[in-house]
Amino acid sequence: MNRTLTINGSEKTFADSQWPVSVADLLGKLQIDQATVVAEIDGQIVERNRFSETPLHHGQQIELIRFVGGG
Template identity: 40%
Template sequence: MSLTLTLNGQARSFDALGVDASLADLVVELGLKGDRIALERNGEIVSRQRWGETVLADGDKLELVHFVGGGSVEATAV
């Protein structure tokens, strides 16, 4: 069973993520470095320390922001 999430406004299915998948699992699945991104789940910013304990649910709305060199911030199309 795949997990369907809205990531930066775009619906995506993740076949590799199961029922108990966490935000940390999503970061790994996307191949991103956790120290350079910020995540918001259903309108609430989730601290990096809570990614492993924050279980995703089908239909969650996520916003992912990627920090780039020089202190710039950009929304990541992943």
């Protein structure tokens, strides 16, 4: 059965075999550097040091705020 996540407003569907087991796994699949992203799940901040231990569930709304250098 396919499961979905809404990432920055866009719905993304994953086959069971592709389902990200954690926030860290999702960022790896999206090729996003963990050190430069703030993650929010259903309106709650998930701190970077908990990315690996935070599981994902079907239907969650995920906001990934990405930073690039310069200031």
